[in-house]
Amino acid sequence: MKVLEARKIGELAAALSGAGWRVLLPIEDGNVVRLAPWSPGAAVRTDVVPVNSLKDALFPPSEAIGRFGLDGNDFTVKEAPVDSARTVALCVRACDTAALGLLDTIFNWDFPDAFYNARRSAVTIVSLVCTSADEQCFCTSVGGRPDATVGADAVLRPAEAGAKLIFEPLTDKGRALVSAATALLADVADATVVADKPAEVPQLFDRPAVTKWLGANFDSPLWQDWSLACLGCGACAFACPTCHCFDIQDETTRSRCVRYRNWDACALSLFTQHAGGHNPRADQAARRRQRLMHKLSYIPERFALVGCVGCGRCERACPAGLGIVEICQAIEEIQKVPAR
């Protein structure tokens, strides 16, 4: 087995960077920790869930998906290059890799998305088993596990109270990292280093039961109560590893046009605003309902997947502390009340 000294994570990043990879790591920046490109001297922090997810590296907040030249009435289509720089994302949480199943499906559903797919095939994902969880974590309630390896190319398992990291390649991409980091990955006899216990994340609600209730309660008056605190920003959607909605905007000057794909969010009132003035999601209750419905009813129905991975970022990012769990628990409570 291969073992890395945890304090040498920066050296691993340097080695991989030297071998031509763009390296992403959770890095401290002011008062937040963000999954961001590593550079020498960066402060790596693996003790908290980063504010952003791996999604940003595959589907960035804003990207140019079209370029056009304009000359009077003439119009020329120019190349909009895809980003296929070889990238390795280190210390990615299991919830983030779990989200890839849905993102891969969505971005190849009715149309293979060249921009997403280029980044996706160029990335090597090294996950980190969670040995601690905070009050917002709930991966086990939506089918995940703090030590799940689905979607990862290699996994780092903390050992000796986090002083060491057992490096376990899972795919060819994962194995390809080994040769670039030979000096850092010590070969030790199997079972001489024992992995720390994964975090205990209690299951907080019965997800299939919630999905069932949602399917029958689009018109519940409870949506009003559950949405009063929602301020109508996009913090939850943007922090979410699975939220994938976007807006397309052409930014045009006299001679050229750049077509941008920008993140958008169902909590924002403009999201469904029609040009004629009508908004089919007229109030915040309808918008917040959409978020829950999409994740836990429509996606399960359409793809047999769950649209939430239980990372807890929505609650951490929400100015009002709103998340998924409280509503799901309330739904479960309702179902326990015997019908009269």
Add this chain to the structure above:
Amino acid sequence: MNVTEAIRADAARLLTEGRARMVIGYRLHHGRGVPVFLTAPERVDSLYYGPQCTLNLAAYLSRPEVRRSAPVAIVAAPAALRSLVVLAAESQVPEGSVLALAVGPDEYHGVVDAAAAAELLRTRYACLEADPDLSARAAELAAMSPRERSAFWQEQFARCTRCYACRAACPGCYCQRCVVEKNMPQWVSTAARGHGNYAWHILRAFHQAGRCVLCGACESACPQGIELMLLNISIAQNVQEQFGATPGLDPEAKPVMGTFRPDDKDEFIR
């Protein structure tokens, strides 16, 4: 009686007597003070007040769901009371529609309306002490060359993903349609990059000039940790120096950026 208990008692009284149809306060959830909306006096036990309660609840006063529940009472620290006074001055809270359960750093002041809130602020909290670290950072920024300052803000705004949590958490941001949502044509680039991010934050800060009460809600709300208070305090200091105005002390005050005086000290505007 501690502050939490006093708030519960007053909330129950307001709801029972019908002086408020809804009380917006805080409850403790996962170590944070998060908003709770009460319409029944039996539920006031969920109310909590403590240092974890930093969201400015005046942000909810412009929401249609809340307006429909008027009269409404909010739990408000001095900064939120200032927001209430600004909103009253800007005709955003019809008279008699909003009360506040006023809390100071160490004490509870009871139920006030906008006029009484202004009086309390003038007598007890006229000079809110700015965080010394923040003031020092603002001084550092002021000492930079315009080019250095611009580079500092570009680097800060590069973090912005345009989630608009800053706007959502701000009681002063109540425009029915924000300037970034004016999209026929699109006035401000909504791409989360360079010039659009810069334009967004500077526009918002300017729109708040003379109105920002320095509550810190925008910075607390920012998931990316952008130092928005540094921008706000720089502008607030400027407003103080140039116009002698401290927003949120006088419900009759005319907005600094929305008034014209024939005796303005600057030649160009006369």
